[in-house]
Amino acid sequence: MTLSSPIAASNPADALTPASLIVLLHNAESGQVAVQARLFDAMEDRDAKVASLIQTRKAGVLSHGWELNPADDTPTAQGVCDDVRAVLKNLPANRSTDKIDLSELTGFDQTLVDLLDAVGKGVAVCELIWDRGWDLKNILWRPLYEFSFEATELKGRDEHGDARSLNPLNYVVHYHQARSGLPGQAPLLRSVARIFLVRNYGWKDWLGAAERAGFPGALGTYPVGATEDQKGEVWRMVQAMSTAFMAALEEGTSLKLIESKLATGGQNIFERLVKEAGDEMTLAILGQLLSSGGAEGGSYALGRVHNLVRQDLAEEDARRLVATVQKQIIRPLVYGRHGANAPQPRFTIMMKRAEDLVQLALTIQRLVNAGARVPVEWVNRKYGIRIPAKGEPILRPRGLEAIPDVQG
Numbered sequence: 444m445t446l447s448s449p450i451a452a453s454n455p456a457d458a459l460t461p462a463s464l465i466v467l468l469h470n471a472e473s474g475q476v477a478v479q480a481r482l483f484d485a486m487e488d489r490d491a492k493v494a495s496l497i498q499t500r501k502a503g504v505l506s507h508g509w510e511l512n513p514a515d516d517t518p519t520a521q522g523v524c525d526d527v528r529a530v531l532k533n534l535p536a537n538r539s540t541d542k543i544d545l546s547e548l549t550g551f552d553q554t555l556v557d558l559l560d561a562v563g564k565g566v567a568v569c570e571l572i573w574d575r576g577w578d579l580k581n582i583l584w585r586p587l588y589e590f591s592f593e594a595t596e597l598k599g600r601d602e603h604g605d606a607r608s609l610n611p612l613n614y615v616v617h618y619h620q621a622r623s624g625l626p627g628q629a630p631l632l633r634s635v636a637r638i639f640l641v642r643n644y645g646w647k648d649w650l651g652a653a654e655r656a657g658f659p660g661a662l663g664t665y666p667v668g669a670t671e672d673q674k675g676e677v678w679r680m681v682q683a684m685s686t687a688f689m690a691a692l693e694e695g696t697s698l699k700l701i702e703s704k705l706a707t708g709g710q711n712i713f714e715r716l717v718k719e720a721g722d723e724m725t726l727a728i729l730g731q732l733l734s735s736g737g738a739e740g741g742s743y744a745l746g747r748v749h750n751l752v753r754q755d756l757a758e759e760d761a762r763r764l765v766a767t768v769q770k771q772i773i774r775p776l777v778y779g780r781h782g783a784n785a786p787q788p789r790f791t792i793m794m795k796r797a798e799d800l801v802q803l804a805l806t807i808q809r810l811v812n813a814g815a816r817v818p819v820e821w822v823n824r825k826y827g828i829r830i831p832a833k834g835e836p837i838l839r840p841r842g843l844e845a846i847p848d849v850q851g
Contacts, residue, residue, distance in 0.1 A: 456485035456643075464640055471627035474592035476566075481588050483564045483632045486639050492721045493632075493639065496728040501559040503752030504761045507793045509555070511773075514786035523781050524788035530579050530776060550582065554615075557584035558767060561619035562760055563728070565630030566590075566597060569615040571772070577779030582615070582772075592626050612775055617767040619760070635727050642720045649713030664694045730756045761792040800826060 455467055455478055471479035487494045511531070513524035534550030554569055561567035564587055572581040590597050591606065597616055598606040609616065620629035663677040681690065726732055730753030768790045777787050803825065811817055823830060831837050 454485045455482045456489060459640055459643065461640065464636060468633060468636065471633075472625055474594075474625075474627060476590070476592055476627050477588040479627065479630075479633075480564060480586070482636065483630070484586075484588075486632060486636070487563070490639055490642060492642070492724055493635065493728075496724060497563050499751050500562050500728055500756070500760070501556060503757035504559060504764060504792060504794075505552070505555060507761070507795060509790065509792050512789050512791065514788060517786070520786040520788070523777060523785050526780060527773060527776050527788055530780075531772075534579070535581055554582045554584075554772075555764065555768075557582075558615065558617040558764060559760065560584070560587075561617045563630065563632040563635075565618070565620060565626060565632075567617045567619075568597070568609075569617075571613055571615060571775075573613075573779075577776070579776060585614075595626055597626070611771065615767065615771040617764065617771075619763055631728065635724055638720045638723050638727070642717055642724075645713050645716040645720065649711075649717065661690075663690070666694055729753060758794055761794050765790055765792055 455463065459482075467478055467482060487497055511524055511528045513520035531551040534554070536550045536553050557569055558567050566587060568585045568587065568590060570583045570585050571579060572583060574580045590599055592598070593606060597609065599609055599614075601607050618626075619631075620626075621631035621634070622629055661681045663681040665674050665677045669677075722732055729751060769787075773787060773790050777785050807817055807822060820830065822828075
């Protein structure tokens, strides 16, 4: 089946309003996910906050790395594992809409990035490109607007626009429902769409206020009994002289400008609106605000990418991704190249809980004060600090005299 690739002349985000957003979300509930998918793409493309948070959520999984291990210790299992690993490692790097920067991406690493697109959008689709002899040549990301749901089944469209079921040997479909409901209701970015709309309005109003604030207003007057041509001339002059407020009044007319308390308050209302909406986005996507950690300084561990995402969310993202890769990529590869009874290698993502080194330092201090014998070499290894050379200057606590240097 050849999927069509319709290119919309415009994106729903171009003229997004509360009313049009409601219609869009309701249509997605009935399976018409194409327009909703285009909106999700625009949200990542036009709001740096959304893009950054989604990339961080993906990096919370990918920063741990992946492994492929044989099913058992037999030479047969090892041979199958080596073969499948070589196929995955040799996949060409694919283009993707994601901007996540992970060094030395292989083609399969890029596939994992593409599949994790489902974290925000609910579903991600990649196409398996096979050559003769079950040789996997490539795995290509497919935009979600090429598909639609009939009930709960994801279907593609052929060159005539007719819905067609997807061949499981040709397509990898990764689901990531953020909540219960129909597929069109489940994406995480649905709950962020309204916040995106608020931020969009906030930015526009803020920019408009900033533009008006930098220019003087213009007030023109015309004499009593002026003709329409005279009034029009005064109005044209006013328009030409100002981009802020402007008015053309009859002589003797009183005009008083009343400044809004919101504009004269201690905090810019537009800045507050954009910031509060951004905090809501962070909470929805990462599961935590990090207001007392990595986002505003604090714990060293929270400054590491895989601790920016709440640990349980990262582990669940990894679990779902592993299941999809194992069933929809590893299994058909093994079946086609080695037969139905060949031992399947196990795909895993090496999720490790990072230690909070600030809290560990406090714990070590308390243990030492209580008389515990903590090896210096172990502490240095934990923090990546090398043992100083003999006579090399070292940092010392303030107020203490000479401390013997630690010898290697």
